Amino acid sequence: ADQVYYRLNTTTSQPVTISVSPDLSLVDTYNDANQTNLQPLPAENVSIGNGGALTVAAGTAVSDPLEVTFSADGLAPGTYLLPLALQTDADVAEGQALYYGITVRKFDKNIYQDGYESWEIPLDTDWNTIFYLNTSEVQAHYADYVALETIQKDEFKTTKQASLGNIIVLRIAQVDYDTASQRVIFAPTSDLFYTLEHSDKYIAQMKDKGRKISVCIEGAGKGVGFCNMTDAQIADFVSQVKSFVDTYDLDGVNLWDRGSGYGKEGMPAMNTTSYPKLIKSMRETLGEERLLTVVDHEEPTEYFWDTEATGGIAVGDYIDYAWHGYVSQNEPIEFCDPYNPSSMFPQVHPRKAIAGLDKNRYGTVNVPFYTDGSDLAQDMTMELWMMNTIMWGLERSNNIIVFDNLDITCCK
Incomplete structure (x- = not known):
């Protein structure tokens, strides 16, 4: 989920309402302009709060937040594009749009692979281990590969992984x-x-x-x-x-x-x-x-x-x-x-x-x-x-x- 705001250049003397809604017709325009080949995020995979209405109250320049929620239901792994078009009677948002790139991943399990064999290694519950990681020195996902x-x-048999x-x-x-x-x-x-x-x-x-x-x-x-x-x-x-x-x-x-x-x-x-x-x-x-x-x-x-x-x-x-x-x-x-x-x-x-x-x-x-x-x-x-x-x-x-x-x- 994300929160969307709208900001005017100056305070307004009267309320301004901006409507926010998906406009998938903008996907092709975006792909042409950026030489990409992104697929549109289906409209049913996004939910916009407050009926898609942002309001800048009189005497202010910034609207209250509007929550936008995304869902990956039914989607194959990949990156999708969601254009949100802004419209208002006052023409302040004419032609404006907000673009979201949504990445859908497969759920990642703790899988260990040795040759053609693979098996899941669960997160340890016997110990509560804490790793510090300096992102200026090490890529964060290295912490994903430490196992016991x-x-x-006597028998040299693995009893726990x-x-x-x-x-x-x-x-x-x-x-x-x-x-x-x-x-x-x-x-x-x-x-x-x-x-x-x-x-x-x-x-x-x-x-x-x-x-x-x-x-x-x-x-x-x-x-x-x-x-x-x-x-x-x-x-x-x-x-x-x-x-x-x-x-x-x-x-x-x-x-x-x-x-x-x-x-x-x-x-x-x-x-x-x-x-x-x-x-x-x-x-x-x-x-x-x-x-x-x-x-x-x-x-x-x-x-x-x-x-x-x-x-x-x-x-x-x-x-x-x-x-x-x-x-x-x-x-x-x-x-x-x-x-x-x-x-x-x-x-x-x-x-x-x-x-x-x-x-x-x-x-x-x-x-x-x-x-x-x-x-x-x-x-x-x-x-x-x-x-x-x-x-x-x-x-x-x-x-x-x-x-x-x-x-x-x-x-x-």
Whole structure:
């Protein structure tokens, strides 16, 4: 579905009504002008709300939104063209049309093929695996090809095959700042935009299989971040994120306050109420149906256990999951469990449990994808690495595993 608006060049002194309706006679004209061979989307496969009427009220220049809904019922895979013609008695829309290109795909299953044999590998339900993916470095659909195979060690028989990646977190979107207007701006990179604009190639097949697609928001070094926004900036920023999530049909938002550059001259100091307010506003705006996750990392989240510091907001009441952000390609895998301070494995970065968040929703392990040739990737007998892994397996309280920055080498 999509929402259509109509905007006049200036405000109107009287109401203007524009009718919107499919005009399939424009398909041939479009194909001739653009040297394409698109097929028309049948009129029965589109539904236009409000009887196809857009109204610009007197004293305004923009109409209320009109919802256009598409259906793939009865259509073969391919790309279809839908021209929507605009008409009005006032002639303001004379000859204008809006063109939609509609791509119909086959439903994509988790199919593994070896020679002439093929079989379906379902999305894993025993583990809740989260993959971060930097769209500036890796094509997003690589996350679709990571799977787990369990083999019985004595008979060498496969006992389980499962596709991993329940939640795919796309990077990079940042917290930018316009000095002149003092506006905090939600700023996705061009690579993230490109990936989402071509979701039929990079995203849709992952969603077919039940994967949830989230966007990660982090700092841009401008001295502003989740911890020093005003209430007005929070409301504006959350509105921008909501528009982005709705436009690209994303399943959630991941907040990771790193690289914000706090302490820059002329910028507000960090405080302990801004971030909790942002989280609460984000949940209320996104609704319960979308995922809201937080990375517990350093000073921005270290006080989330203390509801007095957060202004009475129990952050855990407003998020689905949290996990620690202590992950590096230059260090062994780190395990961090704020719910078990007497853990047998060393906790290099001890944290406190987030108020309102039970231990089943906190990821205690964040796994780096080590680069080729890394000693940490090759030396599987490293004492600290192995001991931490064993202790985590004995003590783990949930099935969450986070993988940082999925690398193409893992998919070769």
